[in-house]
Amino acid sequence: MVVIRPVRVTDMSTDGVPTTETAAPTAGRAVGAILRRPFQAGFFLTLGGLVALALGAALTSLSTVLVYVALALFIALGLDPLVRRISRGKLSRAWSIVLVCFGFVVALAGVLLLIIPTVVNQVAQFVRSSPTLIADFQESDLYRWLEETFGDRVGSMLADAQSFLTDPTNLAAIGGGVLQIGSTLATALSGIVIVLVLGLYFLASLPAMKSSLIRLAPARNRKIVRELTEEITASVGSYLAGMVVLALFNAVFTFILHLILGLPFPQLMAVIAFCITLIPLVGPVLFWGIGTLFAIFTSPTDALIFALVYLVYMQLEAYLLTPRVMNRTISVPGSLVVIGALVGGTLLGLLGALVAIPVTAAILLVIKRIVIPRQDAKT
Numbered sequence: 041m042v043v044i045r046p047v048r049v050t051d052m053s054t055d056g057v058p059t060t061e062t063a064a065p066t067a068g069r070a071v072g073a074i075l076r077r078p079f080q081a082g083f084f085l086t087l088g089g090l091v092a093l094a095l096g097a098a099l100t101s102l103s104t105v106l107v108y109v110a111l112a113l114f115i116a117l118g119l120d121p122l123v124r125r126i127s128r129g130k131l132s133r134a135w136s137i138v139l140v141c142f143g144f145v146v147a148l149a150g151v152l153l154l155i156i157p158t159v160v161n162q163v164a165q166f167v168r169s170s171p172t173l174i175a176d177f178q179e180s181d182l183y184r185w186l187e188e189t190f191g192d193r194v195g196s197m198l199a200d201a202q203s204f205l206t207d208p209t210n211l212a213a214i215g216g217g218v219l220q221i222g223s224t225l226a227t228a229l230s231g232i233v234i235v236l237v238l239g240l241y242f243l244a245s246l247p248a249m250k251s252s253l254i255r256l257a258p259a260r261n262r263k264i265v266r267e268l269t270e271e272i273t274a275s276v277g278s279y280l281a282g283m284v285v286l287a288l289f290n291a292v293f294t295f296i297l298h299l300i301l302g303l304p305f306p307q308l309m310a311v312i313a314f315c316i317t318l319i320p321l322v323g324p325v326l327f328w329g330i331g332t333l334f335a336i337f338t339s340p341t342d343a344l345i346f347a348l349v350y351l352v353y354m355q356l357e358a359y360l361l362t363p364r365v366m367n368r369t370i371s372v373p374g375s376l377v378v379i380g381a382l383v384g385g386t387l388l389g390l391l392g393a394l395v396a397i398p399v400t401a402a403i404l405l406v407i408k409r410i411v412i413p414r415q416d417a418k419t
Contacts, residue, residue, distance in 0.1 A: 108231060112238030114395055117273055118280035119144065119243055137244055145236070246273075268409060275405075276398040283318055286361060290317040290324065293353055294331065301342045303335050319393040322381045324354050376400055 099106070119140050126136040242249070250269050257265040291314035298306035309331060316330070317323040328350050335343035384396030 104231075108234050108238060110395065112235045113242050114276070114280055114398075115235065115239035116242035116246055117277040118284070119239070119277075120246055120273070121277045121281060123243065133247075134244075137240075141240055141243070264409065268405065272398075272402045272405060275401060279398050279401070283320065286357065287314045287317045287323075289361060290314065290327075290353075290357070294327075294350075297346065297349060301335075301346060303338055303342060303346065305334075309334065319385065320381055320397050322385075322393070324357065328354065376404075 123133065123136045123140050126139060127133045131139070250273065254262050254266050254269060291310040294313040295306050295310035297303075298309055303309070312330065313327050316327040319326065328347065331350060332343050332347040335346045380396035380400040381393045384392030384399075386392070
């Protein structure tokens with residue numbers, strides 16, 4: 041006669057004390073309870089699913105607020121290294137925050153006042169000069185080669201593009217009409233104000249926020265949690281400041297290169313370069329293609345020169361500027377940089393691509409400092 045005994049599973053508790061439990065009878069009692077009360081079990085399962093759906097809908101509705109909070113937090117982390125450096129002198133942290141925030145707002149306002157009117161005028165000029173640009177492109181050797189290769193489809197596509205760009209109603213329709221454009225601008229301005237105010241609050245209360253986060257951990261783990269928190273916040277702040285500096289270098293180089301080559305819309309292309317090159321690793325390559333494509337409509341020769349010179353600049357940035365600017369950040373493998381930028385950009389757009397690398401670096405740091413030592417301690 042064969043006797044089936046329950047299997048006893050031995051495990052280690054969180055404090056290192058062995059615990060035992062009988063697995064088979066517990067699973068049997070759970071299955072028996074479900075079979076005895078199927079309607080009650082189904083009700084609770086359905087209720088749990090509805091709660092999960094409601095939480096998902098709530099998170100979707102709050103997506104804009106969460107993006108504002110994340111952007112403000114990363115701005116605070118980006119300005120915190122500068123505040124720390126200033127506060128090492130005679131100024132207190134409060135006055136250092138006031139000084140840094142005042143300088144940040146003045147610099148942002150100055151850049152916007154210098155760039156926005158010029159960019160608006162250049163966008164209007166681009167719309168007005170689009171027929172001329174397309175006509176010049178049709179007389180180039182590149183257009184004749186495209187027409188010989190692909191036939192009349194190239195001419196019809198250019199005609200459609202010209203009619204679209206010269207029709208103001210189409211431009212208004214992109215934003216959903218004049219009222220929708222005004223509403224979008226008002227929403228964007230209010231979002232900028234909210235992010236700046238939140239960033240100021242986060243910057244002022246950053247030490248208290250980190251202390252509260254550390255106190256949530258058990259007392260025996262607070263030392264490692266404190267070290268991880270300080271290392272992650274310092275690396276994120278240095279990384280964001282470094283990305284802004286590299287994007288600024290890229291924008292200045294693009295502006296100067298457009299002036300030297302005589303390419304149109306240098307201010308507009310500099311702004312586009314700054315925004316796109318904030319995306320790590322992928323951004324410069326993406327702008328290289330966009331800038332070359334825009335330059336083709338002016339002159340294929342200038343476009344080739346732009347592509348070659350900007351390609352050389354990307355190599356100098358990768359091997360000379362980036363190591364000097366980003367020497368205090370956590371190193372992340374190149375494959376994870378590409379994957380993180382793609383995933384973050386798909387989920388949250390430019391903000392997601394910007395924060396993907398520090399988030400990836402933080403995850404790698406936690407794995408390196410906590411997960412791997414725990415796995416090594418197991419025998």
